Amino acid sequence: VDADGTRTFELTAQEGTTQFVEGVDTPTWGFDGDLLGPTLRANRGEQVAVTVRNELPEPTSVHWHGMHLPAAMDGGPHQEVAPGATWRPTWQVDQPAATLWYHPHPHGRTEEHVYRGLAGFFLLDDPQARDVGLPHTYGVDDVPVVVQDRNLERDGTLDLEGGELGVLGSLVTANGVRGAHLPVTTQRVRLRLLNGSTARTYAFGLADDREVLQVATDGGLLPAPVPTTRVQLSPGERAEVVVTMTPGETVRLRSFRPELGRIAAGFAMGAQDEFDVLELRAAAELAPSPQVAPALTTLAPLSADDATVTRSFDLQNREINGLRMDMGRVDETVQVGATEVWEVRNLDAFPHNFHVHDVQFRVADIDGAPPPPALAGAKDTIYLEPRRTYRLVMRFEDHADPDVPYMFHCHLLLHEDEGLMGQFVVV
Numbered sequence: 001v002d003a004d005g006t007r008t009f010e011l012t013a014q015e016g017t018t019q020f021v022e023g024v025d026t027p028t029w030g031f032d033g034d035l036l037g038p039t040l041r042a043n044r045g046e047q048v049a050v051t052v053r054n055e056l057p058e059p060t061s062v063h064w065h066g067m068h069l070p071a072a073m074d075g076g077p078h079q080e081v082a083p084g085a086t087w088r089p090t091w092q093v094d095q096p097a098a099t100l101w102y103h104p105h106p107h108g109r110t111e112e113h114v115y116r117g118l119a120g121f122f123l124l125d126d127p128q129a130r131d132v133g134l135p136h137t138y139g140v141d142d143v144p145v146v147v148q149d150r151n152l153e154r155d156g157t158l159d160l161e162g163g164e165l166g167v168l169g170s171l172v173t174a175n176g177v178r179g180a181h182l183p184v185t186t187q188r189v190r191l192r193l194l195n196g197s198t199a200r201t202y203a204f205g206l207a208d209d210r211e212v213l214q215v216a217t218d219g220g221l222l223p224a225p226v227p228t229t230r231v232q233l234s235p236g237e238r239a240e241v242v243v244t245m246t247p248g249e250t251v252r253l254r255s256f257r258p259e260l261g262r263i264a265a266g267f268a269m270g271a272q273d274e275f276d277v278l279e280l281r282a283a284a285e286l287a288p289s290p291q292v293a294p295a296l297t298t299l300a301p302l303s304a305d306d307a308t309v310t311r312s313f314d315l316q317n318r319e320i321n322g323l324r325m326d327m328g329r330v331d332e333t334v335q336v337g338a339t340e341v342w343e344v345r346n347l348d349a350f351p352h353n354f355h356v357h358d359v360q361f362r363v364a365d366i367d368g369a370p371p372p373p374a375l376a377g378a379k380d381t382i383y384l385e386p387r388r389t390y391r392l393v394m395r396f397e398d399h400a401d402p403d404v405p406y407m408f409h410c411h412l413l414l415h416e417d418e419g420l421m422g423q424f425v426v427v
């Protein structure tokens with residue numbers, strides 16, 4: 001924190017080397033290191049300033065995924081940073097505590113930049129929020145876990161060749177480590193799960209099928225903990241879960257077969273794939289943890305009944321409403337202060353998802369039915385089963401700027417790069 005109270009960070013995108021497989025050097029990219037990036041953390045109400053340096057041989061950008069902020073600070077394709085150049089975004093954190101993340105968003109090149117390793121967590125805290133018994137000691141009982149998949153060529157370099165969805169890798173890592181384990185020293189541990197993959201959807205659960213408590217979605221805490229055995233996340237989505245451990249035990253966090261909906265050729269879309277992700281190893285003695293409170297937060301009211309505008313977004317192949325992304329075209333113009341319903345449909349027989357910059361939306365309904373409890377919180381990204389209608393309600397509070405657009409897109413990053421993206425301005 002500098003003299004005027006601004007929380008400052010520096011991030012340098014650079015080339016590096018990672019051994020995903022022992023003894024095999026894989027060229028990767030990272031922020032301030034060989035792979036991934038440091039966890040950034042700020043409080044609600046704080047002014048944040050980041051110095052982003054690009055030491056890569058090509059332009060990149062850094063997008064603050066899930067953050068409510070002015071479009072000019074958003075880090076999308078309109079804020080690319082040339083090789084050797086520096087970008088200095090600044091904004092005030094104005095949203096509830098949440099597990100957000102940052103990653104590159106250069107025009108047409110996002111998949112490769114994320115796949116090479118550029119991504120990190122951005123955690124938001126709210127000092128005013130009441131204590132609801134969630135573990136909160138970073139790295140001890142409160143642990144961010146980014147899950148990614150890759151394929152390697154025989155020579156150890158990254159295999160960039162994918163199919164309809166992009167790359168579905170068989171080398172699955174937690175925080176960049178294959179076969180990772182976490183020493184657990186407390187009765188309960190909170191995992192902040194991020195699907196940082198470019199294409200794959202995971203259905204996380206514990207190998208012995210015990211229940212965990214899901215306590216948060218993309219944009220912050222759920223109203224109440226949701227006991228569950230599966231937490232499914234498509235690319236870009238986050239969830240926080242609290243796991244209760246017994247002394248001395250070992251339990252594996254796995255990804256089970258995801259429920260992708262009525263897709264064709266499921267085996268080619270990862271529908272049959274299962275992976276071990278992380279082994280939780282409890283110490284012989286565990287320090288006591290508080291009970292998770294039965295009520296976690298009160299969500300700000302956001303109802304489809306208050307919407308004054310309804311927009312439709314049909315995703316098909318690489319187009320939204322029949323159009324591919326065009327940097328020079330603004331697709332939607334939103335009035336500042338408006339509450340809107342966005343009706344989103346996947347017209348293909350394969351997976352897509354949908355991410356909206358700047359806002360956290362609520363799922364009003366899916367094919368007219370209320371969302372399941374695990375989707376009843378603040379979201380910025382949602383999986384789209386084929387041929388269902390997702391009605392998302394969102395409010396565009398402030399940050400009007402007629403000149404700089406925000407993005408909405410499929411977060412399967414190959415699809416995004418190939419045009420499944422559009423732009424909106426808030427005026």
Ligand code: C2O
Nearest residue numbers: 063065236355407
């Ligand atoms: Cu996480 Cu427009 O992206």
Ligand code: CU
Nearest residue numbers: 352410412415
């Ligand atoms: Cu897609």
